[in-house]
Structures are given as C-alpha cells and as structure tokens.
Amino acid sequence: MAKITYNTHDNKTHTIEVQNGLTVMEGAVQNDIPGIDADCGGGMACATCHVYVNDEWLDKLPTKEDGEEDMLDMAFEPKQNSRLSCQLTVSDELDGLVVNIPSKQA
Amino acid sequence: MEVKLDKWHKCKVDIEVLKELSKKSDIKGLQHISLFFGLLILTGTLAYLTWGTWWSVFWFLVYGNIYSFSNPLWHETGHKTAFQSKFLNEIFYYISSYMANFEPIRWGYTHFVHHGNTYSTENPFDHEIEYGNNLKETPKGLIINIIPFLDLIFFKKHISYEIIQHAFGVKTKVMEECIPEKAQAKVIFSSRIYVSIWLLIILWSIVTSSWMPLLYFLLPQFYGKTLHKLVAFTQHAGLARNIKDHRFSTREMYLNPILSFLYWKMEYHLTHHMFPTVPSYNLDKLHHYIKDQLPKPNNGLIDAYREIIPALIKQREDTSHFIKKDIPQLQNV
Numbered sequence: 001m002a003k004i005t006y007n008t009h010d011n012k013t014h015t016i017e018v019q020n021g022l023t024v025m026e027g028a029v030q031n032d033i034p035g036i037d038a039d040c041g042g043g044m045a046c047a048t049c050h051v052y053v054n055d056e057w058l059d060k061l062p063t064k065e066d067g068e069e070d071m072l073d074m075a076f077e078p079k080q081n082s083r084l085s086c087q088l089t090v091s092d093e094l095d096g097l098v099v100n101i102p103s104k105q106a
Numbered sequence: 107m108e109v110k111l112d113k114w115h116k117c118k119v120d121i122e123v124l125k126e127l128s129k130k131s132d133i134k135g136l137q138h139i140s141l142f143f144g145l146l147i148l149t150g151t152l153a154y155l156t157w158g159t160w161w162s163v164f165w166f167l168v169y170g171n172i173y174s175f176s177n178p179l180w181h182e183t184g185h186k187t188a189f190q191s192k193f194l195n196e197i198f199y200y201i202s203s204y205m206a207n208f209e210p211i212r213w214g215y216t217h218f219v220h221h222g223n224t225y226s227t228e229n230p231f232d233h234e235i236e237y238g239n240n241l242k243e244t245p246k247g248l249i250i251n252i253i254p255f256l257d258l259i260f261f262k263k264h265i266s267y268e269i270i271q272h273a274f275g276v277k278t279k280v281m282e283e284c285i286p287e288k289a290q291a292k293v294i295f296s297s298r299i300y301v302s303i304w305l306l307i308i309l310w311s312i313v314t315s316s317w318m319p320l321l322y323f324l325l326p327q328f329y330g331k332t333l334h335k336l337v338a339f340t341q342h343a344g345l346a347r348n349i350k351d352h353r354f355s356t357r358e359m360y361l362n363p364i365l366s367f368l369y370w371k372m373e374y375h376l377t378h379h380m381f382p383t384v385p386s387y388n389l390d391k392l393h394h395y396i397k398d399q400l401p402k403p404n405n406g407l408i409d410a411y412r413e414i415i416p417a418l419i420k421q422r423e424d425t426s427h428f429i430k431k432d433i434p435q436l437q438n439v
Contacts, residue, residue, distance in 0.1 A: 030286045031288055032292075040222070040382045040383075041219065041222020041223065042222045043116075043222065044116075045114065045380055045382060048383060074121070
C-alpha cells in the first residue's frame with residue numbers, strides 16, 4: 001500500500017491508499033477521483049490519464065517507456081513534469097506521491 | 107497462435123498524423139446529432155400521421171431502428187470525442203445513455219474495463235462481452251436480441267433488468283467486480299431515476315389511454331433493436347479472447363454510408379480500440395493510414411456474418427475455437 005495524493009483542478013485534495021501493483025491511474029478510477037478519464041483503459045494508447053507530478057518525485061518514478069513521450073505530446077498542456085498515470089505502478093517507494101490532475105484531458 | 111504480448115499492440119502511426127486526427131470538432135458533432143435527431147423526428151412524425159394503418163407499423167420500425175443507434179452516440183460521447191465541448195459531450199452522454207438503456211455510471215466503468223481488458227474472460231472480466239461468457243448460449247442470445255420484443259420474454263437477460271436490480275440495491279456481479287465502492291451509491295441513485303422515468307412513461311400512457319408514449323420513449327429498444335444489434339455484435343464476435351492485441355480480438359469492417367453514419371463509424375472498431383481518442387469522423391482516415399498493418403477488414407455485414415455464424419456454431423461444441431485473423435506483419439516475418 002502507498003498513500004497517493006491527487007490534487008484536482010478545483011483545488012480539492014484526495015489522499016488515497018492504493019494497493020501495490022495497481023497504477024496511479026487505477027487508484028484514481030477505483031476511488032472515483034474526477035479528472036482522469038483513461039479512455040484506453042491503461043494501454044498507453046491515449047493521453048487521458050495525464051497528471052503533473054510534484055517535482056521532488058520526478059526522479060523517483062520509473063523512467064518513461066517508448067511511446068509515453070509521444071502520447072504526452074498529445075495531452076492537454078503537457079509540461080516537464082507530465083506523466084501518464086497508467087505508467088506509474090504503485091509500490092512502497094511511491095508512498096507519499098503527489099500528483100496534480102490537469103483541468104482537462106486530451 | 108503464438109502472439110502473446112505483455113503490452114497492448116499498437117500500430118505504427120506518425121505522432122503528428124495522430125495528433126491531427128485526434129482533433130475534435132463541435133461543428134462535426136452537431137451536424138451528426140442534428141441529422142440523427144432530425145431522422146428520429148421525421149420518422150416519428152410519419153408514424154404518428156399514419157397511426158391506425160400498417161404504414162404506422164412500418165414507420166415505428168424505422169423510428170425504433172434509428173433510435174437504437176443511440177448506443178453509438180452513448181459510446182462516442184462517453185469517449186468525449188463526439189464534440190470538442192465537454193458540456194456537449196456530457197449532456198448528450200446522459201441523453202443517449204437513457205435512450206440506449208445504459209445506466210451511465212455503470213456503463214462508464216465497464217467501458218473503461220472493456221478498453222483495458224478487451225474480451226477478457228479472466229480477471230478482470232470484460233463485462234461488455236456479448237451475452238456473458240457462455241459460448242454455448244451466444245447464438246440464442248443473439249436471436250433473442252434481434253427479434254423484436256423477444257427479450258421481454260427473457261427479461262432477466264435484458265440490461266433493463268439489471269437497472270431494476272440496482273435500483274433495489276441488489277449487488278450484482280458487475281456491481282461487485284466493476285464499480286468502485288465509492289461509485290456504487292451513484293449507480294443505485296441513477297438506476298432509481300431510470301426506473302422512475304419508466305414508471306412515469308407507463309403512467310402517461312395509462313392516463314392518456316395511448317400507446318404513443320411507450321412506443322416513442324420506452325419500447326424502441328425492444329421493437330427496434332434488430333439493425334443495431336446485428337451491426338454491433340460484429341465488434342468482437344467469434345474472435346480471440348484473452349489476448350492483448352486488438353488485431354486478434356476486434357473486428358474491422360466496411361459498411362455502407364447509411365449504416366456507417368448511424369454507427370458513428372464504429373465499423374472501424376479495431377482502429378477505435380487501438381486509438382480511442384480519435385473522433386469517429388476521423389476513424390476512416392486513420393484506418394486507411396494503418397490498414398496495411400491490420401487483418402483484412404470484412405466487407406460489409408454479410409461478409410462478417412459469413413465468418414461469425416460458423417464460428418458461433420463451432421464454439422458451442424468447442425469453446426476454445428475462434429476465428430484466426432491473419433496479421434500482415436507476422437506473414438512478412
């Protein structure tokens with residue numbers, strides 16, 4: 001289990017215990033957190049689970065696989081700290097992770 | 107079949123092309139919606155004007171069969187690709203959900219699972235598999251679905267029955283497996299609204315001593331479902347299950363322009379599954395861009411059913427049977 005904090009665009013904060021092995025996207029969907037659409041269901045075939053990761057966490061995350069950068073290029077207002085939350089698998093190391101959900105998805 | 111991939115297979119597409127084709131448009135969405143609802147108003151009016159004659163039966167059948175294509179509208183707005191505007195997508199999502207007899211919260215979650223685990227019979231189970239996971243019952247399920255009113259007899263298999271169960275707070279399999287705890291109350295509330303609307307329509311018919319409210323707003327999905335069910339059943343029928351490659355589990359086909367319009371171009375279903383954020387009005391363009399990487403599409407409904415029906419019959423005896431699609435890349439290896 002890891003505590004993941006999702007900050008939504010309307011300045012609401014949701015801190016959820018997410019099971020190891022699930023993705024940050026699945027944690028949001030399973031807990032009914034608004035703003036993450038995940039249209040492709042986690043297949044890295046869209047950019048609708050886009051999140052901004054707090055800077056202090058960037059180096060602790062798994063590196064981007066081939067294709068994630070391309071997909072992020074399609075996201076709404078991608079930034080340096082953008083990630084697809086379907087590519088962030090939860091583990092103990094991610095306990096305390098904070099992600100910010102953009103105002104809209106692609 | 108040797109292909110078993112850890113990640114979903116994706117065809118190669120230039121990212122700039124994909125970005126261009128992923129652009130949404132309110133104008134295109136509104137054009138489509140206007141024509142769709144215009145056809146419903148036109149055929150509904152003709153049914154009304156010819157009431158008392160056999161022509162009315164004909165026009166109601168036409169009306170009902172168009173009405174049932176509210177399902178692809180539900181699908182397109184669910185992906186938020188019908189319009190650019192979030193508001194338009196949402197409002198038409200709720201309207202088309204009602205028309206399609208799809209309770210919007212439940213089907214939102216199951217469609218998420220459907221895309222992440224297409225045609226999966228293992229954990230997690232894809233609850234959008236046609237007629238559950240009983241291949242021996244699939245032909246029967248199809249027949250019940252395409253003959254008008256037959257599913258009133260087999261009502262427990264109908265999606266409306268599930269809404270009634272949810273309205274009474276019954277924890278169905280789909281509720282337990284697919285709907286997060288925090289969203290279950292919303293499903294129950296939304297199901298209660300649906301049941302209330304149905305009861306009001308029935309009451310309206312009784313008070314006015316008229317079949318009209320039922321025929322226009324409650325029963326089209328029972329008497330007018332044939333064409334839509336025939337088209338939509340082709341999406342995955344007879345194809346491989348439990349494989350992370352849509353080329354094996356999902357059917358690409360061509361349809362005539364009328365069906366293609368009503369179906370929001372979902373005949374390019376494989377392309378849609380691979381690239382779900384591409385709006386329907388660009389799916390044909392994307393299909394032509396990647397078609398060299400796809401199995402040969404079926405050429406129309408008859409061609410699709412030529413491979414589906416024998417497969418369904420075989421699957422009744424041998425549930426491991428499926429239609430093996432030839433993949434161009436594999437042939438070239």
